[in-house]
Amino acid sequence: MNILANLALRGLATGAVYALVGMGIVVILQTTNVMNFAQGDTGMFVTYLAFFMITTAKVPYSLVLVLTVVAGALIGLIVERFMMRSVRSRSHLSLIMLTLGLSLVFQGLAAFLFNTEPRLFPPLVAxxxxxxxxxxxxxxxxxxxxxxxxxxxxxxxxLYRTKQGAAARSISQDEYAARVLGIPTPSIYMLVWAIGSALAGLAALLIVPRFSLEPSFMGLIQVKAFSAIVLGGMDSVFGAAVGGLIIGVVENLVAYQFPAIKDSFMLIVVVIVLLVMPQGLFGKRQQRRF
Structure with a gap:
C-alpha cells in the first residue's frame, strides 16, 4: 500500500508538468484556434538559457525561475506578432504547419548554439x-x-476575474462578435500566446532535473500533454489539468509492474475514453470553451 501511495503521489508530480504544458496549449487553442505543436520545444529552448544562467552566470535559482517564465512569454509575444499574425488569414493547416516548423527551428537552434550533448540540470531544491x-x-x-x-x-x-480573461473567453466563443464589441483581438492574441509560452518555460524548468537537458527532451512530454487535453476535454483548462494528473498517476502505476508499456498504455486508455466520450471526460458536447 505504501508503495502504491508513493507511486501515485510521484505520478501526480509528473502529471502536474503534463498539466502545465496542456493548460498552455489549451489557452492558446481556445482563443486563437491554433494547436501549438511548438509548446514543448519553446520550453526546451528557454531551459537551455536557464541552464547557462545557473552554471555560467551563477544567477540565483529564484531569479532564474522568473527570468525563464519571462523569456517564454517574450518568445510567445514574438511568435504571435511576427509569425502567426501574418498568416492568420490563411488556411488552418498553414497555421499548424507553422507551429510544427517552429518546433524544428527551436530544436535546430538548440543543437547549433548549445550542441546535442546531454547535460545534467541541477536540482530545483536541495x-x-x-x-x-x-x-x-x-x-x-x-x-x-x-x-x-x-x-x-x-x-x-x-480567465474569470479580469477584463482580459473575459475578452479571451469572448473571442473563443465568437471572434466576429468580439470584434464588433470593440475587443482588441490582436492584443488578446499576443497575451494568450505569452501566457501559453510562459507556462511552457515553467513546465520545462520544473521537469528537466529528472532528465538530461538535450534538444529533444520535451518531445515525449508534449505528447503526454496532448493526450491530457484530449482526455480531459479540449475545451477546458480544468480538463487539461485533470487529464494531466490522471495520465501521470496511471502511467507511474503501470510502469511499476509493466515498464515496457507505460508510454503506450495511456494512449490506449485515451483512445478508449474517446470511443465512449468523444468530447473527453470534462468536455462539453456543445462548444463552451474554458
Whole structure:
C-alpha cells in the first residue's frame, strides 16, 4: 500500500508538468484556434538559457525561475506578432504547419548554439526527501505540485476575474462578435500566446532535473500533454489539468509492474475514453470553451 501511495503521489508530480504544458496549449487553442505543436520545444529552448544562467552566470535559482517564465512569454509575444499574425488569414493547416516548423527551428537552434550533448540540470531544491506519514516525496516533487496549484489558481482568476480573461473567453466563443464589441483581438492574441509560452518555460524548468537537458527532451512530454487535453476535454483548462494528473498517476502505476508499456498504455486508455466520450471526460458536447 505504501508503495502504491508513493507511486501515485510521484505520478501526480509528473502529471502536474503534463498539466502545465496542456493548460498552455489549451489557452492558446481556445482563443486563437491554433494547436501549438511548438509548446514543448519553446520550453526546451528557454531551459537551455536557464541552464547557462545557473552554471555560467551563477544567477540565483529564484531569479532564474522568473527570468525563464519571462523569456517564454517574450518568445510567445514574438511568435504571435511576427509569425502567426501574418498568416492568420490563411488556411488552418498553414497555421499548424507553422507551429510544427517552429518546433524544428527551436530544436535546430538548440543543437547549433548549445550542441546535442546531454547535460545534467541541477536540482530545483536541495535536501533530503520529506516523509508525510507513509509517503515519501522529494522536495522537487513538492515544488512541482505547489507550482501547478498556484498556476491553475492564477489562470482561473485571470480567465474569470479580469477584463482580459473575459475578452479571451469572448473571442473563443465568437471572434466576429468580439470584434464588433470593440475587443482588441490582436492584443488578446499576443497575451494568450505569452501566457501559453510562459507556462511552457515553467513546465520545462520544473521537469528537466529528472532528465538530461538535450534538444529533444520535451518531445515525449508534449505528447503526454496532448493526450491530457484530449482526455480531459479540449475545451477546458480544468480538463487539461485533470487529464494531466490522471495520465501521470496511471502511467507511474503501470510502469511499476509493466515498464515496457507505460508510454503506450495511456494512449490506449485515451483512445478508449474517446470511443465512449468523444468530447473527453470534462468536455462539453456543445462548444463552451474554458
Amino acid at each position: 535536501g533530503d526527501s520529506i516523509k508525510l506519514g507513509p509517503v515519501v516525496l522529494s522536495r522537487q516533487d513538492i515544488v512541482v505540485l505547489l507550482a501547478t496549484i498556484i498556476v491553475f489558481g492564477v489562470l482561473y482568476l485571470f
